[in-house]
Amino acid sequence: MLIIGELINTSRKAINEAVENRDVEYIQRIAREQVEAGANYVDVNCGTMVFDEVETMEWLVNTVQEAVQAPLCIDSPNPRAIEAGLTLARYGQPLINSITGENERYNEILPLVLKYKTKVVALCMDDSGMPETAEDRMQVGRNLHQRLTEAGVAEDDIYFDPLVKPVSTGDKAGLEVLDTVKLITEEFPNVHKVCGLSNVSFGLPNRKILNQLFMVQTMTMGMDSYILNPLDTTMMGYAQASATLLGKDPYCMNYLNVHRKGLYDK
Amino acid sequence: MSREEILTGLTEAVIEGDDGLVVELTQKAADAGIEPLVIINEALTKGIRIVGQYFGSGQYFLPDLLLGAKAMDAGVKLLEPLLLGTSREFYGKVLMGTVQGDLHEIGKNIVGMMLKTSGFEVIDLGVDVPASKFIDKIKELKPNVIGISALLTTTIGRQKEIIEVLTEEGLRDQVKIMIGGAPINQAWAEKIGADGYAEDAITAVEVCKKLVASA
Numbered sequence: 001m002l003i004i005g006e007l008i009n010t011s012r013k014a015i016n017e018a019v020e021n022r023d024v025e026y027i028q029r030i031a032r033e034q035v036e037a038g039a040n041y042v043d044v045n046c047g048t049m050v051f052d053e054v055e056t057m058e059w060l061v062n063t064v065q066e067a068v069q070a071p072l073c074i075d076s077p078n079p080r081a082i083e084a085g086l087t088l089a090r091y092g093q094p095l096i097n098s099i100t101g102e103n104e105r106y107n108e109i110l111p112l113v114l115k116y117k118t119k120v121v122a123l124c125m126d127d128s129g130m131p132e133t134a135e136d137r138m139q140v141g142r143n144l145h146q147r148l149t150e151a152g153v154a155e156d157d158i159y160f161d162p163l164v165k166p167v168s169t170g171d172k173a174g175l176e177v178l179d180t181v182k183l184i185t186e187e188f189p190n191v192h193k194v195c196g197l198s199n200v201s202f203g204l205p206n207r208k209i210l211n212q213l214f215m216v217q218t219m220t221m222g223m224d225s226y227i228l229n230p231l232d233t234t235m236m237g238y239a240q241a242s243a244t245l246l247g248k249d250p251y252c253m254n255y256l257n258v259h260r261k262g263l264y265d266k
Numbered sequence: 267m268s269r270e271e272i273l274t275g276l277t278e279a280v281i282e283g284d285d286g287l288v289v290e291l292t293q294k295a296a297d298a299g300i301e302p303l304v305i306i307n308e309a310l311t312k313g314i315r316i317v318g319q320y321f322g323s324g325q326y327f328l329p330d331l332l333l334g335a336k337a338m339d340a341g342v343k344l345l346e347p348l349l350l351g352t353s354r355e356f357y358g359k360v361l362m363g364t365v366q367g368d369l370h371e372i373g374k375n376i377v378g379m380m381l382k383t384s385g386f387e388v389i390d391l392g393v394d395v396p397a398s399k400f401i402d403k404i405k406e407l408k409p410n411v412i413g414i415s416a417l418l419t420t421t422i423g424r425q426k427e428i429i430e431v432l433t434e435e436g437l438r439d440q441v442k443i444m445i446g447g448a449p450i451n452q453a454w455a456e457k458i459g460a461d462g463y464a465e466d467a468i469t470a471v472e473v474c475k476k477l478v479a480s481a
Contacts, residue, residue, distance in 0.1 A: 168328040203328030
């Protein structure tokens with residue numbers, strides 16, 4: 001299971017402030033805490049810095065890498081910011097978030113995947129619009145799978161994101177994602193699946209409950225990576241327990257480690 | 267049931283999001299000879315306004331809002347044939363869409379729905395709408411307000427572009443511009459010279475009313 005720590009994102013108020021003040025200490029503390037809490041990748045997203053995203057990305061990547069040696073998830077709608085981040089990424093194999101089936105986006109991001117030999121999040125949407133059903137998503141997914149593998153991207157480097165929409169604006173939004181994850185797992189057993197967890201609960205109260213349960217449900221269908229807040233000990237504890245119950249934890253060693261760290265004591 | 271009871275019951279039914287009851291009571295109201303416009307303005311719209319207040323205060327959530335709008339819509343649909351010939355008064359005409367290169371629609375659709383149920387005439391151009399289409403439609407339909415949605419930091423520049431083209435074409439003064447989308451804030455609205463910004467659909471209705479009133 002891959003945990004991508006989501007906290008370094010300028011759409012979050014505290015991070016936005018820290019980035020604007022070039023607060024090295026704060027950014028490094030958040031990076032360190034996430035890795036210590038079990039994040040395998042550290043997401044870096046400064047997409048809200050519309051006017052100097054490239055410079056900000058460079059500063060963030062350098063700042064984070066002075067604190068931790070974890071690989072980075074370079075997360076941006078802007079290909080130039082992604083490339084700026086990749087140029088500086090030093091540890092492990094970076095992850096790009098994301099490529100989509102939209103022609104322009106695909107053609108901008110694919111060269112970066114190949115040039116920097118990255119892993120890549122492949123978001124199940126294309127120029128025909130946001131997908132509704134599992135079948136809509138699978139059509140985009142199949143197409144992306146074919147194009148990416150033909151271009152030479154290893155299946156193990158592809159992380160399908162089924163595109164999670166709020167259940168508050170569509171009763172079946174959660175179910176369609178669960179079906180998608182199941183179908184991807186059946187059709188493409190060697191690719192990975194990743195998602196964020198907060199979209200599903202948009203517009204509803206007690207979002208944590210929905211986010212946590214959706215993590216368990218998607219993992220049951222075959223999701224193997226998450227973009228989440230690793231400092232949320234309840235979420236992290238559930239993620240590990242869920243993996244253990246799904247037969248992904250030999251001798252329950254990870255579960256026991258989490259227990260020994262005290263995550264289940266509260 | 268008295269006239270008052272029917273209208274109050276109708277307002278309640280919208281607040282409860284009970285579209286079946288709304289249809290039943292709307293029919294009853296029409297049969298009792300209550301003017302369709304009175305039914306809309308004094309019962310249905312009143313209900314949705316209260317739903318909006320509950321949403322604003324955190325008592326109601328997005329699904330409550332959607333259900334309330336659906337219930338109200340069911341009543342309005344029933345009255346539409348009776349409305350022909352009478353001129354329903356709209357607050358104004360709103361033309362809306364998501365900018366080119368952006369396929370997000372959920373937020374825009376909710377705003378459109380709330381505007382519609384609040385008494386605006388709404389024309390939705392959909393998603394991935396190029397500036398030229400906004401311009402053509404403004405010329406054709408002469409809306410009071412245009413609502414431009416963008417959800418990506420790479421596409422919010424399109425909002426600026428549309429405003430620039432409008433200015434070049436000499437149309438800027440003829441229409442009020444409202445912008446929205448997750449990365450948008452008041453500072454961006456001011457920077458690009460938009461007339462209004464709203465954080466959610468309920469606020470959007472208020473902003474829209476103000477813009478029309480100030481035109």
